[in-house]
Amino acid sequence: MNVSVPCYPDFIPLDINLKDSLHPRLSLTHDGVSEFTFSSLYLFRNRYKYRISRAPLRNGEEGGFIICGEQPGEDQASGVSFFMTPCAAPEIETISSLFESCSYWKNISETVLSPAREKLEKHGIIIEEDRDNFDYLYHRKDLAELSGKKFHKKKNHVNNFLNTYPNHEQRSMCAELIPAAMDILEQWRQETLLKNENEDGDYKATKEALELYKTLTLKGSVFFIDGKPAAFCLGESIARGRMFVTHFEKAISKYRGIYQYVNQAFAASLPEFFTLINREQDLGNEGMRQSKMTYRPCDFVRKYKARLL
Secondary structure (H helix, E strand, O other), X not given: OOOOOOEOOOOEEOOHHHXXXXXXXXXXXXXXXXXXXXXXXXXXXXXXXXXXXXXXXXXXXXXXXXXXXXXXXXXXOOOEEEEEOOOOOOOHHHHHHHHHHOOEEEEEEHHHHOOOHHHHHHOOEEEEEOHHXXXXXXXXXXXXXXXXXXXXXXXXXXXXXXXXXXXXXXXXXXXXXHHHHHHHHHHHHHHHHHHHOOOOOOHHHHHHXXXXXXXXXXXXXXXXXXXXXXXXXXXXXXXXXXXXXXXXXXXXXXXXXXXXXXXXXXXXXXXXXXXXXXXXXXXXXXXXXXXXXXXXXXXXXXXXXXXXX
């Protein structure tokens, strides 16, 4: 069922039936912001309490979408409200109205910001880089080949994995492999809970992504060692088809080098028209940042946040 998005100031909750309305427009956004795909928004709709509206027309043209949400706090009542504009910056009157109910403007891409920045700053809107939410970009070929001195350690990890586990197999995600991927996810969750007590990260979103992978048009692979499920990854095409974003990557940690192998093998299996791989943000986690930097990103999807002076 195709559900239409109401015009601002009316909002509706993000629903699976909005896919046909949102997906075509979001897939055309240029920058490749990892959050701005229908699947990413939908799978985290409950965490951020997403609601969506359509921006008023600008000079007779469609103004894109407005998404409101809440950044979770330590308790359920302490969330901080924000809004996002994936396609374009709304008129200043709409932005001013949004700031009346939202604390800040989140995930502003360079393409959205650039034509509007001067006008926004004249109206007392403070804009700053949001480094914790920068998406990491890598040349697909670099991750697939791991050539040269800068990838020497990564290449060694992959080679050691291949030597230790010669009976390995990579298979494209399909309906019959979902139970195997679910088994990997459950084992990953148990490992995570043991390390971090009650924190199981993006377990719920990953589980739903597997359940709805076909509806959400996600692509991925499942990896087996000695015939047993060992790892999987799942993502999708963004930025008009030139970029692939990896949303989820889970593995059973007893297989040494499994994550390095999955990263390399999946990059090698992607079609060559994907020139870039987006491996999302580090969220300010220092360990995650160091890990992502070791793969030598070629660039970032820079994001900005804004607030009223």
